Each structure stands twice: as C-alpha cells, then as structure tokens.
Amino acid sequence: MLYFSDSYKEEGKRNFRISTRKRKSGNVAFSAKISALITLSVLTSSVQASDRTPLETKQLSSWVNTKIEQEIASYAKRQRWPDYETEIELSIPASADHLPACPTALYISAADQQNLPVGYLRRQVECQSGSQPWKLNVTAQVRLRIPVIVAATHIRRDTKLSATMLKTQTLTLSRDEAFATRPEQVLGQRTLRRIRSGQVISPLQLQPLWLVEDGESVMIIASKNGMEASMKGEALQNGVKGEQISVRNSTSGKVIDVIVVDRGKVQTIF
Template identity: 50%
Template sequence: MNYNYKRKQHFRPAEEKRKHGKQARIGLHLGLLLGLAGLWATPGTSAPTDTNVDPAALHAQLQGEITRELSVAAERYQWQDYRAAINITLPTSVKHLPACDTPIVIAAADQQSQPIGNLKRKVSCQSGPQTWELNTTVSVALTLPVLVAKSTINRDTKIDATMLSQQTLTFRHDKAFATQPQQVIGRLATRRIRTGQVISPTYLERLWLVEKGEEVLIIASKHGMQATTKGIARENGAQGEQISVQNQRSAKVIRAIVSDRGKVRTIF
C-alpha cells in the first residue's frame, strides 16, 4: 500500500519565522551588552588613553628639571634663602603626542647663563615607533637677598664691607648680581655705582681665582662620590666661569668650573 505524505503548506515558513525571531532577540541582547560595555569603557566624554603623553606628568617633569637647574646655579653662584616661582606653558597639542618608551629628554634652547626669566626648553622623545619634539616656555621669578651699594661707589674705588648692604629683591630677567661679600670685597669698581644699586660683578674689575699656567686642584663629584687630581689652568678664570684645564696625570684637556682660589670642578 502506498502512502503519499504531504507536508502542511505553511509548515516551513512558520519554522523560519520562529528562527528569525529568536535570532533577532539574540542580536538585540548582544547590542545592549556591547552598548553597556562601551559606556563602562568610556564614561562621559572620551578620555585620553595610556598611549598618549600625560600633560600633568610632563608638567611635573619640567618642574623638576627647572628646580634642579636652580639648585645647581645656587651652588655655583652661592645663592642663599632663594625662592623661585616657576610658571610652565605647554602647547595644547601635547596631549595628542604618543607616549614615549624611554625617559623624555629636556634641553635648554636658549643662551641664558642663569635659569631666571623667560626660558626656552626643548622637550623630545628620542626613541620608540614615533619620535617627536616640542618647544616649551618656562617663566622663572627668583627672589633672594643680594648685595647693593650702601652709598655711592665711584669708579676705581676698591670695594670694602662698609660700602655694602643686603636687600631681598625679585628678578624676572637673567641679570648678574652678587650675593656674598667675598665675591666683591677687594675689587675695583670699573664704573660709578649709585646708592641702592645692585652690585653686579660686571661693574667690577675681574678677580681671577685661577690664573693661566698655575696648578689647580680638579674636583670631580657624582652620585655623592668625590675624587681629586691636579691640573694646569690653560686660561684665567673668575668665580663660576668655565675654563680649560689640562689633567697632569692623563694630559687630557677638560672644561671645568672655577669654584674657589686654585680649585675647579668638572662638568657632567
């Protein structure tokens, strides 16, 4: 006996409809989950990612570098009880720069002898998939006690302690000034210095602490360790100046900073 099986006419379409309905519900649920995940990942407005430079961290690094430069200058020029107001201006584009794989390098981009006034600093990333560099402006106002003329000092007058007084002033430009009496006492004034005027070493006859051809003590210090050796000065030098010195032992010529009578410190 033969049977002819005839499927219901609307069986397949109904089955397909149920499948599509189930898939649509699954897709809706996935969409909601992905949307919630997106909200959790980026709350509020789009936040910077770890792949970009952190402006706050860069600002802190610049602050630390300028503080270090001030500390070095204070030791070199014998500043005491100084205060510095440091204002750093970063370009707005800094937040779009890629993060650097190695420590960021900060270098002076001006010719100022002291870190006072408007300073130019070049900040650069020198390694990684994308190197970059940018220029920043740092403003430093330095307040400290300095020497001023107690009374008028005429030209060719030898400075003594009675002609000096101390006054706390704020400098917003790179300017030469003296802070310790021993820096100026015994030197001749090369110009007239008015009462209350800052005593600048540039107004005085140069006082050589090291003279060309004389033997000097070379002091090298780093990370708390110190070593000394003897050398021969190849040029005259005043307090804080850089001069060429020949190491007596190795005969190598180096650059060093005059720190005291017959003494120089190596530059690192």
C-alpha cells in the same frame, strides 16, 4: 631618526603657574624629589604603551618644572647661594595634547645660551623612542627671591669697594643678570661705572682686582739668560695680572715698563 614633526602645529600655548618653592642652600626639597619620582614613573611606566595613548600635558608640566628646579638647585650649590625661593611659570604649546605618550624616559636640554637659570628660559623636551619620536619646545619664566649684595650708598666710577659701601638685601630677580650673594665676591674690586644706592652689585660692572696699585711698593724681578735679580720699586699705575704698567726703581730712580705677575710683584720687559 624620524621626529613627530608632521603633526606638530603651533596652536597656542598653555600656561602653568607653579607655586613658590623654598630651597635651602644647595639642596632640593625632599617633597620635590618624591614628586619627580612619581611623575617620572607615570611618564615612563609602560614600555608596552600604545602610541595612540595621548601625552598628559599636566604630567609633562610637572616633570619639566621638577627638572628646572633641579637645575636651579645644582647651580645654587656650585655658587654657594644662601636660602632662596623660586617661582616657575611654564608655557607649553597646546599641540602637546596631540603627541603620543613616550614609552621610555623623556630627555630635556637647554635651547638657549643662558648660563644663569633665572628669567626667560627655553628648554627642549624629547621622546627618543616609539614609532613616532618627537621634540617639543617649552618656555619657563623663573623668578628668584634671594639675598644679594647691593650698594649701601651712591658709589662713583673707579671706586674701590669696601664693606661700608655694601649691604645685603633680599630681592626678587626675574632677568638674566649677574649678581653676588657674598661680600667677598666683590670687595676690593673697582667700579667701571657709577652705581646707585640700592642697586644690585653686578660682578660684570667691576674690573678685575688690582694686584698692583698706584703709589705702593713693589718687588721688581729682572731675569735674563737664566740670571735673576730683584729690587724694590714704586708703582706709578694700577695693574691687573698680565697688564703692562710703569714703575720707578727705588735705587736708581729710573722709570721702566714692567708686567704685573702677582700681588705686589712685577717683571721687567726685555
């Protein structure tokens, strides 16, 4: 496929600042849907459009903005975000003015490896039809204002998070950094590093929830040659699923190595 690369020259970028949009959890506002339909209709209205018809940069900007809003709304629904607001600032190369209007629907795709649609995003817009198909790279700065879980006090490293250590605070986020919006996403997990009071609690700064904790009673499962037996024991270490730890057999007092398989349950190693 021939792309319109011969006449694509970087002549600078045009910035389009879009006003803040409010979103209910998991929903795209009705006005945004109407705007998207109208804009898309303008961009793709005439299949017989001449290749000499120039691309309308403002219409392109509005269309890209709507697509990013829809992307954020879809992600918010999957993650069960509470109500939030977004601010999107687009940067479109000035060379877009020299591209022909696309006679069919445009196609947009991610041009980065970023999962969270917050911060600096890169998107590629493509016209796949006409005598001069083309591709155009655009960038977007996305700011998200949303209630997130933060530390209510200073939290030391290797501390199990409890409800009293956490609070919800509405912040404006502008970087691709993991965050939690519900306490249950982080409660019971332990910190990998010290967390300052007011700092956003990132799931990446926490270790997986321990299924077995040092000093608690566990059920030891021993199986061999199709035979299975169980006995009570005491955990001598913390452990996540699949991790090897030491436990003491409550009957014999013998210390053995086991594998954590479930909450309060371990399996012997042969």
